[in-house]
Amino acid sequence: MKIAVSGKGGAGKSTVSAQLVRCFTFHQMPVFAVDADPDANLGLVLGLDPGKLENLRPLIDLQEVIAAKNAGGGTLVDLNPNVDDVLEKYTLQEGLLRFLKMGAIKQGGSACYCKENSFLNAILTTMLLDRSEAVVLDMSAGIEHLTRGTARGVELMLVVVEPTRAGVSTAKAVDRLSADLKIKKVLFIGNKIRSDEDRAYLEASLPAERFAGMIPFSDKILERARCGEPLVSTLEDIFPDLNKIYTMVCGR
Numbered sequence: 001m002k003i004a005v006s007g008k009g010g011a012g013k014s015t016v017s018a019q020l021v022r023c024f025t026f027h028q029m030p031v032f033a034v035d036a037d038p039d040a041n042l043g044l045v046l047g048l049d050p051g052k053l054e055n056l057r058p059l060i061d062l063q064e065v066i067a068a069k070n071a072g073g074g075t076l077v078d079l080n081p082n083v084d085d086v087l088e089k090y091t092l093q094e095g096l097l098r099f100l101k102m103g104a105i106k107q108g109g110s111a112c113y114c115k116e117n118s119f120l121n122a123i124l125t126t127m128l129l130d131r132s133e134a135v136v137l138d139m140s141a142g143i144e145h146l147t148r149g150t151a152r153g154v155e156l157m158l159v160v161v162e163p164t165r166a167g168v169s170t171a172k173a174v175d176r177l178s179a180d181l182k183i184k185k186v187l188f189i190g191n192k193i194r195s196d197e198d199r200a201y202l203e204a205s206l207p208a209e210r211f212a213g214m215i216p217f218s219d220k221i222l223e224r225a226r227c228g229e230p231l232v233s234t235l236e237d238i239f240p241d242l243n244k245i246y247t248m249v250c251g252r
């Protein structure tokens with residue numbers, strides 16, 4: 001199962017991503033957890049070792065690997081290089097979980113960065129279209145790492161939305177971008193819900209039938225974030241609606 005998670009800054013993308021990643025590992029399913037937001041902190045939310053996370057190089061910075069993969073010239077997309085070794089070597093492994101950092105897509109003078117960006121594209125193509133492991137992509141609202149090609153592999157785009165105007169406006173923008181990329185299934189998930197009014201506001205602002213669930217505002221989440229504790233330690237830490245999403249996408 002290949003899932004992308006997007007939404008406004010601070011909406012709860014990393015929280016939702018980490019919960020989904022843990023659904024997979026608790027069910028003994030191998031999963032790639034991908035930090036695809038340059039400003040992301042998915043590794044910490046997952047409770048991975050801070051020192052190891054610090055030392056993990058974002059894939060976009062692997063100049064020597066990018067040069068080697070590109071030895072034949074042309075773009076990496078044309079060459080379709082085998083990057084399985086990169087997914088072994090430059091990921092942080094913990095049991096069935098493999099964590100990796102994409103790094104920011106290089107903008108501006110794009111021709112100069114063509115190799116770097118097409119390297120990331122090759123990695124995403126491999127994870128989303130070739131490999132059998134589940135994938136959870138923690139993305140920025142711009143979903144700029146995805147292209148028409150790689151988006152074919154995304155089975156579910158989950159848009160995290162807080163009950164605010166700004167949150168809804170970003171969710172609509174992500175929905176449009178996802179439609180442009182022809183992503184088949186785009187669902188919303190409400191987060192930080194404190195009241196029936198919050199829930200009603202979201203269901204009135206976005207198509208109600210496209211909500212996959214709602215997550216309550218939780219002091220426990222905030223407390224764990226404050227103490228730097230992993231968000232999920234046991235199955236009981238998974239919110240019921242996230243379990244429902246897992247069951248929906250995995251059929252068990």
Ligand SMILES: Nc1ncnc2c1ncn2[C@@H]1O[C@H](COP(=O)(O)OP(=O)(O)OP(=O)(O)O)[C@@H](O)[C@H]1O
Binds near residue numbers: 012014216218
């Ligand atoms: N349901 C919730 N209840 C309470 N606090 C929450 C909830 N969901 C997320 N938070 C808190 O809100 C903050 C932002 O959440 P998170 O980091 O998951 O968002 P994000 O969308 O990944 O943010 P960024 O755009 O910075 O990557 C964090 O401090 C997190 O602990």
Ligand SMILES: [Mg+2]
Binds near residue numbers: 013015037039040138
């Ligand atoms: Mg985040």
